[in-house]
Amino acid sequence: MSNINCNFIAGQWVTGDQEIDNRSPSDTSDLIGRFAQASRSQLDQTLEKAQRAQAEWANYGMERKQAVLMSIGNELMSRAEELGRLLSREEGKPLAEGRGEVFRAGQFFTYYAAECLRQLGENADSVRDGVEIDVRREPVGVVAIVSPWNFPTATASWKIAPALCYGNAVVWKPANITPASAVALTEIISRQDIPEGLFSLVMGAGGSVGQHLVEHPSIDAISFTGSVPVGKGIATAAIQNLTKVQMEMGSKNALAVMDDGDLDLAVSVALGGAFGGTGQKCTASSRLIVHSSVHDAFVDKLVAGAQAMKVGHALHEATQMGPVVSDQQLQENLDYVALGQAEGGELACGGVRLDMPDDGFYMSPGIFLNTTNDMRINREEMFAPLASVIKVDSYDQALAAVNDTNFGLTSGIVTRDLARATHFRRHARTGVVTVNLPTAGTDYHVPFGGRGDSSYGPREQGKSAAEFYTTVKTAYISAGVPS
Numbered sequence: 001m002s003n004i005n006c007n008f009i010a011g012q013w014v015t016g017d018q019e020i021d022n023r024s025p026s027d028t029s030d031l032i033g034r035f036a037q038a039s040r041s042q043l044d045q046t047l048e049k050a051q052r053a054q055a056e057w058a059n060y061g062m063e064r065k066q067a068v069l070m071s072i073g074n075e076l077m078s079r080a081e082e083l084g085r086l087l088s089r090e091e092g093k094p095l096a097e098g099r100g101e102v103f104r105a106g107q108f109f110t111y112y113a114a115e116c117l118r119q120l121g122e123n124a125d126s127v128r129d130g131v132e133i134d135v136r137r138e139p140v141g142v143v144a145i146v147s148p149w150n151f152p153t154a155t156a157s158w159k160i161a162p163a164l165c166y167g168n169a170v171v172w173k174p175a176n177i178t179p180a181s182a183v184a185l186t187e188i189i190s191r192q193d194i195p196e197g198l199f200s201l202v203m204g205a206g207g208s209v210g211q212h213l214v215e216h217p218s219i220d221a222i223s224f225t226g227s228v229p230v231g232k233g234i235a236t237a238a239i240q241n242l243t244k245v246q247m248e249m250g251s252k253n254a255l256a257v258m259d260d261g262d263l264d265l266a267v268s269v270a271l272g273g274a275f276g277g278t279g280q281k282c283t284a285s286s287r288l289i290v291h292s293s294v295h296d297a298f299v300d301k302l303v304a305g306a307q308a309m310k311v312g313h314a315l316h317e318a319t320q321m322g323p324v325v326s327d328q329q330l331q332e333n334l335d336y337v338a339l340g341q342a343e344g345g346e347l348a349c350g351g352v353r354l355d356m357p358d359d360g361f362y363m364s365p366g367i368f369l370n371t372t373n374d375m376r377i378n379r380e381e382m383f384a385p386l387a388s389v390i391k392v393d394s395y396d397q398a399l400a401a402v403n404d405t406n407f408g409l410t411s412g413i414v415t416r417d418l419a420r421a422t423h424f425r426r427h428a429r430t431g432v433v434t435v436n437l438p439t440a441g442t443d444y445h446v447p448f449g450g451r452g453d454s455s456y457g458p459r460e461q462g463k464s465a466a467e468f469y470t471t472v473k474t475a476y477i478s479a480g481v482p483s
């Protein structure tokens with residue numbers, strides 16, 4: 001077991017049937033470790049234990065639960081440098097982003113630690129005389145969490161923290177491409193004052209252990225973040241057992257740049273939104289919808305900014321954009337570049353594989369000009385450091401283009417006009433709207449989620465998470481009359 005990173009099954013660290021190597025996308029000669037792959041029987045075993053542990057955990061006093069979540073959050077924040085480095089090493093985002101992600105993950109835990117104490121509920125008088133009604137929330141039970149690689153610690157944490165806060169057991173299947181961050185978070189959780197088996201880590205391939213997990217009749221709820229096809233498959237599996245499901249699945253977010261906006265702000269918001277996290281964010285600004293009267297000036301600055309971006313090893317301090325997460329993702333990105341050109345887009349810069357001193361999956365940030373909203377590069381989620389400019393002649397055309405998509409996670413506008421900002425905020429058909437800010441980057445204490453193909457089920461984060469991680473019980477009480 002010495003050099004194998006184990007799964008956490010029924011409260012024990014155990015090896016699996018197989019192991020996989022985890023290598024850095026910045027430098028494939030950097031072996032981060034070997035990681036166990038959970039077997040089906042281990043999954044069955046941990047689910048059985050989770051059911052019993054959940055009942056015990058739900059009966060913990062609320063201050064005891066709060067202390068557990070606070071301790072996890074505080075440890076994540078105090079180790080943000082160390083764990084952020086590990087995250088950046090395996091995922092490829094620059095160190096500052098890795099560090100920031102781990103710190104933010106800690107904040108999810110401390111936020112939900114406080115929510116453990118927020119026990120104010122609802123009550124009512126019945127329509128029947130002498131009867132009172134108490135409406136309260138109870139845990140759903142055992143929750144399966146299936147998380148992606150692009151925010152390996154934060155996305156998992158914004159699911160795990162509320163799941164535990166509201167009294168549930170958790171079985172976590174992280175993306176197999178970022179297992180080291182999953183083991184690090186599990187190690188922190190494993191040391192807490194929790195019942196044995198309350199929290200499980202089941203690393204393994206999505207198509208095997210993931211599929212078995214989401215099909216399992218012992219699961220009461222599934223929270224998933226990832227791609228639309230996998231999400232649809234999970235929903236199909238969930239419905240067979242009538243399992244509650246919540247899914248967040250990417251987008252095709254647009255940033256509208258208006259003729260009255262601050263041009264420099266628009267450029268920095270667009271560059272950050274399009275290329276932060278190497279464009280591998282569900283909230284990335286992949287469509288830049290630009291008013292014709294500022295189009296040329298905006299494009300000049302945008303292209304200059306993209307060309308100046310320092311692409312490099314995630315752990316080098318000067319790096320502004322790290323590598324793509326995997327060879328497969330890089331190949332798909334390059335295919336999209338070829339597709340965009342075939343569709344008539346003009347590649348103004350970047351979009352090519354870069355030869356670097358380290359053997360990693362590097363590409364330059366790419367910008368397409370002269371694109372139309374019906375091109376596939378403007379309709380499909382690319383998850384790449386690629387952005388397209390779409391020229392429009394008015395605010396109305398901009399809003400129409402923003403809303404012309406199957407997705408609906410985030411959208412943004414850069415404008416100084418209060419009427420346009422307000423109208424946009426009210427009429428953009430997305431779950432999140434930003435004004436003079438990037439489409440990426442959200443807080444932890446407010447709802448997060450989208451419309452259309454972007455999301456399914458209740459919103460995540462903030463108090464909205466209670467909707468998914470609890471079930472409502474309505475009690476009718478006839479106390480009678482005092483004798």
Ligand code: NDP
Nearest residue numbers: 147148174175176205206210211226227230249250282383
């Ligand atoms: P996937 O949807 O394949 O993976 C997301 C998670 O689901 C991973 O943990 C994966 O496991 C798991 N999974 C895969 N198949 C199954 C299954 N049949 N049953 C249960 N769980 C499963 O995304 P990818 O990582 O392959 O990325 C592909 C594309 O998805 C990206 O290019 C991007 O467009 C989109 N995406 C969107 C994200 C978002 O934030 N909305 C996040 C990540 C991806 P494993 O990785 O081990 O196979």
